[in-house]
Amino acid sequence: MTLAHSRQFSTSLNPINITSLSKQLIQLGRINNPNTFSDTTHHQQLQASSLISNLNNCTCLPQIKQLHCHVIRQGLDQSCYIITKLIRTLTNLNVPMDPYPRRIMNLVQFPNPFLYTSVIRGYAVQQNLSEAVTMYGSMRREGITPVSFTFSALLKACGSVGDLSLGRQFHAQTFKLSGFCSVYVGNTMIGFYVKCGDLESARKVFDEMPERDVISWTEVIAAYAKSGDMESAEGMFERLPKKDVVAWTAMVTGFVQNAKPLEAVECFDRMERSGVLPDEVTVAGFISACAQLGDSKYADRAVEMALKFGYSLRDHVVIGSALIDMYSKCGNVEEAVKVFESMKNKNVFTYSSMILGLAMHGRAKEALDLFHYMVTQTTIKPNNVTFVGVLTACSHAGLVDQGRQMFASMHQTFGVEPTREHYTCMVDLLGRVGRLQEALEVVQTMSVEPHGGVWGALLGACRIHKDPDVAEIAAKRLFELEPDVIGNYILLCNVYASAGDWDGVLRVRRLIKEKGLKKTPAVSWVVDEKGQMHKFSPGNMNHPMSDKIQGTLEELVERLNVLGYQPDLSSVPYNASDDEKRSILTRHTEKLALAFSLITTSRDCTIKIMKNLRMCQDCHTFMRLASEVTGRVIIVRDNMRFHRFRSGACSCGDFW
Template identity: 35%
Template sequence: MQGRQPAASPSTALHAAILKCGSEVNIQHNALLVMYTKCGHVYSALRVFREINEKDYISWNSMLSCYVQNSLYAEAIKFIAEMFQGGFQPDNACIVSLCSAVGHLGWLINGREVHAYAIKKLLDTDTQVGNTLMDMYMKCQYTEYSTHVFERMRIKDHISWTTIITCYARSSQHFEALEKFREARKEGIKVDPMMIGSIIEACSGLKTSLLAKQLHSFAIRNDLLDLVLKNRILDIYGQCGEVYHSLRMFETVEEKDIVTWTSMINCYANSGLLNEAVALFAEMQNTDIQPDSVALVSILGAVADLSSLAKGKEVHGFLIRRNFLMEGATVSSLVDMYSGCGSMSNALKVFNGAKCKDVVLWTAMINAAGMHGYGKQAIDLFKRMVETGVAPDHVSFLALLYACSHSKLVDEGKCYLDMMETMYRLEPWQEHYACVVDLLGRSGKTEDAYEFIKSMPLEPKSVVWCALLGACRIHKTHELAMVAADKLLELEPDNPGNYVLVSNIFAEMGKWSNAKEVKAKISERGLRKDPACSWIEIGNNVHTFTARDHTHRDAERIHLKLAEITEKLRKEGGYIEDTRFVLHDVSEEEKVDVLHRHSERLAIAFGLISTHPGTPLRITKNLRVCGDCHEFTKLASKLFEREIVVRDANRFHHFRAGSCSCGDFW
């Protein structure tokens, strides 16, 4: 019995009907070309094109447009050669399609060839051609040529003005973008949501919420607020740190799409409101909106910063259930999330399970190894990456140098900086130099670190001097510390953390009046220092503690448990408080009390009373762990037979059986 034939698609059925009519009129073939293009059937469109005996301009341009509209840009550029062989010279429509293809590929040389042809044939002054030429140069990151095209255009429409504004904004020429917007207004150009969206990109670069508010008001007055523009404004408010205004905009959007939700999640995450970001993601799952890969990457970043392993596993489970492809940004974010939550074993599982490992994924794994103090493993990963034919980039070397600096691999770090410059021809950033300064300085070679800074081909910025100052503090190189401190405060006078670091240097030197004077500048300048805090995840809840915290609902039990722990460590572990780490001009007794109330100790105490024996404790702290708390946690891991994983501002510490993975080098 003969099997049934599959039903024909509407497009093929229509094609068959035309063939039955026996007509060979070009207009019908051209219409078929357009139909197959819109349906994404490139092969069928090409077959129709080949069947046309007498091809006209519409035929050639329709086939060229078919390649471009279906993202086959390289094929479109190859096709133009066939067009010349067929005796047809590109016209306006052809130039527009070619510019689009070249722009998407970023092929500047080919783009200039297309532009030269347009000039030769006097096509470049056509408004539509000019607009696409500007867009092409913008995508090729060649702003000067976009400006040149714009100035040559005889007639400029609102798309022309919008394109040149976008071009300036995306090339970080924000004030030029604003000036063009003013010119467009003077010329009487109609302002539409797309133009407002373009000028808002300049607000993003300038980080000015005042301008964003003015544009928001303009859009309201002129009834320009469509969903796309609302999402852009919400996102810009978030980038400017205006959480309240982002939330107000979010609440006014009636028909929220995935971009609306993702922008608000990003706003919370970038403002440090990590619990709010995670809660909003959970709320989104109760709607009809389905998270896409962009939203999931955003929430994985928030989970990593929050160090919430349970929530990270929930998101990973969601990815698996919805059959998301484990590739690209998604798999790299999963590696970052697991390593950020202290689970290197899960990070490795995700990494090893990825079929296609690009430079971003390799770098994420190298960075994870470095964060956890596994410098040798980071180097092995780097070597494996190179052996597989993946070329390292700036970020790869930054992750590698970071790993070397946290594992005291001095010679290796210097070797890889040299390799970066000589073998891969990559010019180091300030951050690369800072890693080497940190590596030399924290290894005790502070003078060598200073000489290295003086030999830098770039003028050292604050990140470099901060690395030297941190090393000088550890090794008590106070005279050199003052040199670094002066440079740091000169370069970043509005960073409160710098004043705290310099004040601590003075305190360690016993210069209490100088320390108080430097700290006073924080309030004088209207700056705000983030208080030291630690948090621990118990079940599905994250509990946060600050120093001397009594706000937790179990505060009394926590403090009693902490006193019990401290007493046990003294009696059985030989613990003696090292008050050198208390940088306050108070009595010895008060210094001991300050140490007992450090936030990570409160988190450890709460973890011990809230979990079963043997359960690992995972704690995150927003500042560097002090030496006394480090010793305290080592002893606690031994006497209470717990693995305690602590993530501080610098790295991870895995405490097991009385020792730490950092080898007391952090």
């Protein structure tokens, strides 16, 4: 038999013939690598195509193993082409590289660069840089020349663990070995630099690429957005000639990540107008923007939107989880629960969002029950966010012992290391019930360096329990960590004021002045049935219904007085006369918003008020009693959390 013969017959050969033919050829010494023949034969690829499509449809390991047996029976276990595909499939199903995929690769006598690359890529996906590099080393030792995809896989590996310097070396080698930079390899390089946080180098690659596609653009746009530089992201986006749905989505979620929900909604509108249809990812981003806006008008629109594009909301785990978060943040935890219950697939995001939603609304028992269900009845593992939810729930319900227990088991039973957020919850938990010394101890003995949040929680607790001594300790550290956050100074002011220490109040005022800080003006707003927003600020009484609002408020105060309402004058951090304090209190913006809502809405309608600052003690009591005398449900969303007032009680249990 000659090589000419074999080529002549190759059109009628099947893979088995080819492999055995190759073996014969090797025995005859005609070729020394069957891949030169069998792997490049178009015919064999056709023969193997059904095998490949079966591989692509594999959804679990047993299926692949079955196919692998088939491969062996067919004598294809020496085909780099087939084994490469097999390894890819295994990688995509997250099967660890060792031992199985690695073994079937080792069994191939004449590996080609693509086979090596698939294994390197496998290690990259599994974030195992050292094995990926070792694999590359043996490849070079065997004298196999890497292809550009090899460097893509290596760069991916470097990116997965953030090894910038090693990645740079591969970057240099890529040019040396493959001569030019394809769009594909260039995109991988951009991705690598982005993952390492080196935006400048990423941009340099982008600028120097001979050609770019929409993926190159989107990578850089998303990187700018993630780094908080929305201006650059927008600049790039405007220059992008053909914007596809992924690029638009990068912008929408970019705005969401940078807490610019209005811009996100605007961007979404623009996308629609330009004729690009959103997909699930876009809708999830939009829903997240709605959550930040905290308004049910947008919430309804998001749901409508998703339905319009045919996304079965409750089947999609990301959309469902986003909806739970959105409804919770819009004050409609009942609807959030409905979504949760109707979802078929749930993951840790779904549960964490639901637990947080319940905790946010003061439904601690349900939150804890849900957590218990999650860890005993499902295989879903709680993560650090889940525990933030659990601890928040404990703190809202004043469940000190249970909270402590949870905090301990978080680490011991579930292997979740406590972060500053968890310590913040613990300080909050202890501080709220007045155990300020214990809270202080937690801060002083925590395993990570305390941040502003921890000290802020302590200072907040001092405000509730009127403890200027601990407050001074907390404030000192807090002002070092967050010198420009005006809210911190106001908090300390409130502590001094509530303790009647007017010298202290003056000292803080002077400090604020020295730093040139400006007090954030309070504003409350409600949205009417037409979607119109009505804003209320304390000094600005020029709302068209101002007189009516005043009248309604006065009348309401009288009715509350009957129930024993006394204005809480310590809520006013000014050394003013009692009459002045009373007058200041009635001008608090959430009270104006309440009066407006009482006038303009029907009796069975839940009143929803948003506020940009934290509600004061007096307003809280006021709302509680108002819900009793008016028989209305009042929801106030301040900058901290939800308060749902009903029949004289608040969902937060008066701890906030």
